[in-house]
Amino acid sequence: NAITEMQSQMNAMMGRMDEAEQRMNDTEDKIIKNSEAEKRRDTEAKDHDTTLRELSDLLKRNNMCIIGILEDEERDKGAECLCEQNFPNLGKDTDIKIQAAQRTP
Structure with a gap:
């Protein structure tokens, strides 16, 4: 047991x-x-x-990078004016607007 x-x-x-x-x-x-x-x-x-x-x-x-333009000139003229001067045929048929830009060193 x-x-x-x-x-x-x-x-x-x-x-x-x-x-x-x-x-x-x-x-x-x-x-x-x-x-x-x-x-x-x-x-x-x-x-x-x-x-x-x-x-x-x-x-x-x-x-797009814009080279050779001083900061003061860029600020005074604006990006739209620079595009018109450097690319006269760009944007005649289309309505292109700049959304954002970055500065590169």
């Missing part, structure tokens, strides 16, 4: 140990999945930053 009780207690303890091991394995698997997802997110964020930088550079390159 005592031996049977000890065996049943031992079996119960073994069952609890198996459950604890299973929980530990599940937790380790979750940690691995989370770290992989975090690495993937970091890689995607870097890719998005690179793409954004490339698009920004592309947009900046496509802006």
Whole structure:
């Protein structure tokens, strides 16, 4: 009778140990999945930053740059006047308006 009780207690303890091991394995698997997802997110964020930088550079390159005009002259005459002087045939058939301009060093 005592031996049977000890065996049943031992079996119960073994069952609890198996459950604890299973929980530990599940937790380790979750940690691995989370770290992989975090690495993937970091890689995607870097890719998005690179793409954004490339698009920004592309947009900046496509802006028209006026070279050889001093800042005071540019401010006094205005960009529209400069376009009319330097490109007389531009805009006769279309209504082109300057939206934004950037100065380059």
